[in-house]
Amino acid sequence: MSEHSSLPDAVARRWFDLLDRIGAIAAAHPDALLASSMGVEDSLLIHAVAQCTPRLGVFMLDTGRLHAETLAMVDVVRQRYGIPVRVMQPDPAAVQAHVAAHGEFAFYESVALRKECCGIRKVEPLRRALAGHSAWITGQRREQSITRVDLPEAQWDETFGLRKYNPLADWAGDDVWAVVRALAVPYNPLHDRGYPSIGCEPCTRAVRPGEDPRAGRWWWEQRDSRECGLHASNLADRPRVRPRATDVVSSDS
Template identity: 80%
Template sequence: MPTPLTAPLSNQWQALLARLETIAAAHPDAVLASSMGVEDTLLIHALAQLPRPLGVFMLDTGRLHAQTVALVDVIRDRYGIDVRVMHPDPAAVQAHVTAHGEFAFYDSVALRKECCGIRKVEPLRRALAGHSAWITGQRREQSVTRTELPESQWDDAFGLRKFNPLAAWSADEVWAVVRALDVPYNPLHDRGYPSIGCEPCTRAVRPGEDPRAGRWWWEQRDSRECGLHASNLTDRPGVRPRAVDPLHPVSVESIFSS
């Protein structure tokens, strides 16, 4: 049985709705990138409450869990939202597999990122083309690469604004709202998958591990990004993207200056 929201969580939920409405007003062409994880289905639920609809898309790499793909129909049936499903270029996928093997991503970080580039980054670039902003479900507590994640930033990699409205939310807060509002979520979360990506690159986490420990678990913790969120990683020590005012232009140089 759903548990009613506490007053603080109700206020937090209302603040999220207000934030998304502000984003939609400033960027009516903004799109939500959904991995069909719990943060993203929470954001979809929030977007469905707004008077101004925004688009939602998902990157189907060809290696997602069946439970993840099934949520596209769940979202359509529940909210009337048609999730745009982006696929990688089949020729690029085949060329990579022919050259390096079907599971080359286990061999090196470079080959894993090449696979991510083909299956995720290039389709993302196509999904974002022509848009002025995108929205993600990233949170600061998810991993060491996200601890200083701003709620809004300029995305230099893709050339548009990027909003992370759940950046300051905790996992407990996300789940409390999801359960209270009966938001649909990926059943893999109930099987120990707090973060869900491609099937061969994701495992359940063990007690005490961080939420993204199951993603590319054979790599070092500070390399576990796929290129979708390149601004989370930097080769310039001490530099982090700073929060920006989404309604006022600002140069890329000023955002990334130390």
């Protein structure tokens, strides 16, 4: 704890609360996995996972279209924390068939084709990564998007059939950056170039000051369609699944 003794009170409260949340999830689900896009939220969660015992597994979806800076973060994480990030890749045959049928940039043509591309490059590899596990953790926040304003801290993921935890759900972006900077957490350099949300290179652009944090993701679509299928419940037109009494969302819940 000594390395954190000089943290401002507000930062310390946020940081230690996050450690409590991750520790409680790990205690309830030792096999839980952290899904990392190598954005700043996930960098913070990796930093927290590295402090907890048991240490949870971390994986990343390499769609074949990520920025070089994002791919480089795998080595940064390994060198800084000794965490071997599992890199999940899509089925090459499925990618080739989709490109042959629709073209290399079909995702610009319609939401349906874009989601089909995401399904091949992201959803199917995610399903393989999560197979046999009881829970997974994401870096989603309610503030990020209109599709995430009702995001719970814990939920049942009907798409993949396991518990899902969003320990940063109630965090503001300023909270994330305050803790990251105070703890010198390594983060994706694309953030310093105007990318608050980072995905595939053709589907991600820098945003202007004051724009929605996810305005640079699939910017040619309507705001309420901007999910890739990893978090299908964010778009579901039905009541949110409330955390059960057995769900762990913080140390005192």
